Amino acid sequence: MQIFENIKSLQxxxxxxxxKNRSVGFVPTMGALHSGHLSLLKQAKNENDLAICSVYVNPTQFNNTDDLEKYPRNLNLDKNLLENVNCDVLFCPTNEEMYPYERANGMAMSFGRLDQVLEGKFRPGHFSGVGLVLSKLFHIVQADKAYFGQKDLQQCSVVQKLVDELFFDTQLVVVPTVREDNGLALSSRNERLSSEGKKLAANLYQALQKVSDALQRGKAPEQARQEGVDSLSKYSEIELEYLEVVDKRNFMPPTDATPQVEVAVCTAAYVEGVRLIDNILVFS
Structure with a gap:
């Protein structure tokens, strides 16, 4: 595996x-890699001549400095994991390399409705930072395909909008969420949870399943949503931020007038002070 810290040398x-007409598959990450990330790398490796992973904790997408400081980092372990899945290239730049100018005076991006609901609502400025760093990375790597996990479903919509609006010649590939045996979605933030916290956090997925089951039984979205909220209310240690049923196309609440579409059940909550997100897709 070749390792680059400098943009120019990577380019x-x-x-x-x-x-040499070699195709490139790209997996952008913030490190603290787990099996979910590795599933993206494996698919990138299978579908392209070269698989590239970036490891960079992007400061502009954190609206909470405490969250940024506590975000898990272990580059040496990440390197070992990437070598085990035969990753071809690792790009691990410094902040100075990615943001040579003063970040406080940096540019901002707007993603319309996506900035106002769910993650956009509760993490103001988050998607602007995501869009900015991915624009830089897409420009640097110029990959044929870029791979993202479904766990960050709303982010995937942001990335698709970014690709469409800025004419990046990169295909977005969304890979299903990888879960623990108890249903907990794999996340780098899970490293901050105790063993009991991980068991407790698995109830988020159980709540999503209850909502999905209710929708498939024909219940209205709000009724189904309430079943999920009620199931989580039994756990005082879970601080629910949101649990919503939305149209996957636009993240708006589905209505009676909405034609039969794929909907997403999305949630965010705090467990042991750690913010976790998850979602599942349902054909309504």
Missing amino acids: IFLSEQRQ
Whole structure:
């Protein structure tokens, strides 16, 4: 595995690979890698000549400095995991490399409705930071395909909008969420949970399943949503931020007038002070 910290050296390497007509699959991450990330790398490896992973904790997408400081980091372990799945290239830049200018005076991005609901509502400025760093990474790597996990479903919509609006010649590939045996979605933030916290957090997935079952039994979205909320209310240690049923196309609440579409049941909650998100898709 080749490792690059410098943008220019990575671009020179990738230019040489493109001259050989080698396709590139790209997995952008913030490190603290787990099996979910590795599933993205494996698919990128299977579908492309080169698999590239970036490990960079992007400061501009954190609206909470405490969350940024506590975000798990272990680059040496990440390197070992990437080598085990035969990742070809690791890009691990510094803040100075990615943001050579003063971040406080940096540019901002708007994603319309997506900035106003769910993650956009509860994490103001988050998607602007995501869009900014991915624009940089997409420009640097110029991958044929970029791989993201379904766990960050709303972010996937942001990425697709970014690709469409800025004409990036990169195909977005969304890979299903990888879960623990108890249903807990794999996340780098899970490292901050105790064993009991992980068991407790698995109830988020159980609540999503209750909502999904209710929807498939024909219950109205609000009734189904309430079943999920009620199931979580039994756990005082879970601080629910939101649990919503939305149209997957636009993250708006489905209405009686909405045609039969795929809906998403999305949630965010705090367990042991750690913010977790999850979702499942339902054909309504």
